[in-house]
Amino acid sequence: MEILKVENLRKEYGDGNNKVIALDGVDLEIERGEFVAIVGPSGSGKSTLLHIIGGVDSPNDGKVYIDGNDISQYSSKELAYFRRRKVGLIYQFYNLIPNLTVRHNIELPLKLDKREINEEELLNIVKKLGIENKLDSFPSELSGGQQQRVAIARSMVYSPSIILADEPTGNLDRKNSKEIIETFKYFNKTLKQTIIIITHDEEVALEASRIITIVDGKIVGDEINE
Template sequence: MEMIRTDNLKKSYMPGKVEVKALNGVDTSIEHGEFVAIMGPSGGGKSTFLNLVGMLDTPTSGEIYIDGNDVTKMSGNTRAEYRLKHIGFVFQFFNLFNELTAVENVMFPMMLNKQSGYKDRARELLGLVGLGDRLRHLPSELSGGQQQRVTIARSLANDPKMLLADEPTGNLDTKSSLEIIELFRKLNVERGQTIVMVTHSPEIGRMADRIIHFRDGKIEAL
């Protein structure tokens, strides 16, 4: 069954007098439990696609179906609630709260979602990503790879249907990058987690099940 399907997806911007077509008719589907890499040159539409699928932006036209739901027809409030409950995000920049400990950062989305047992759940998730002994550490006391692991634990807090990662290894050294992708693979294999990841690295992309190539706002090859 499809986790994600897009039909003739388009997104245009007007930064000046000339229209910029960031996406120009994207038809694709991603199955439940797939680990997919999105690759292509800069400006090809990779991050735009991820933002639209993640409901962080709205398309100019076309449809997006998430687990069978046409999210393009949802109201703003419904979209925000759906995103909080069903989509996890991992970005290049860790976006952690510097004044909160690792466990508090992971607890935060569960508190927003009024989820019970969030303290135990946060500890469990940090253990899952190999940081069970770093619960009380602030982001400044963690390495870049460890901070990204906290981000991944936080992205899993509400048990999302899919995990969207935009250049998750972009600020990491080679060793930390491979460790993060190995963690993604573990989540995919052991938990059946659907993962869609934007990357510029061919080495990182090859670790996914499938690569979707974008160029000039369209899918170049599957």
């Protein structure tokens, strides 16, 4: 059953001689529970695609369906609710709030949405990520790998429909990169969590079950990775 459907997605920046076509008629379907890597050269449009799927950016044309809902028609307020409830966004530089503890960073999406915190579920997530003894620490007291684990926990705590990760290992060494990807694979297999990763790293891409290649705003490859 598809969880994501993108139809004829177009995104342009600038105008006249400065116009850049970031996405040029992209069509894409992703099934619930897939682990997908999106690859391509810098400027190919892969991050733009991820940001539109995540409701961070809006297309010039086309439609994006998540769980059957066309988010490309949402207002700014509806998109804010959507981001807090349906997608878990993970970035290369973690985006943690420095003056909040690890626990409070993880709980923040739930608190913004005035939802109750399931302590058992939170503890299960942080234990799997190996940060259960860091809940009272601040981001500055953590290594890069630990900060990315906090970002993952924050994205998982509200059980989103899709996890979207933009170069999640781009700021990590090889050991931490491997551990982060193994964590994604665990959540994908055990919780059937749908995960889409943008990456330049071939080794990271090869861990996904499906690899989509974008060049010049168009999908030029879509392969199942056995």
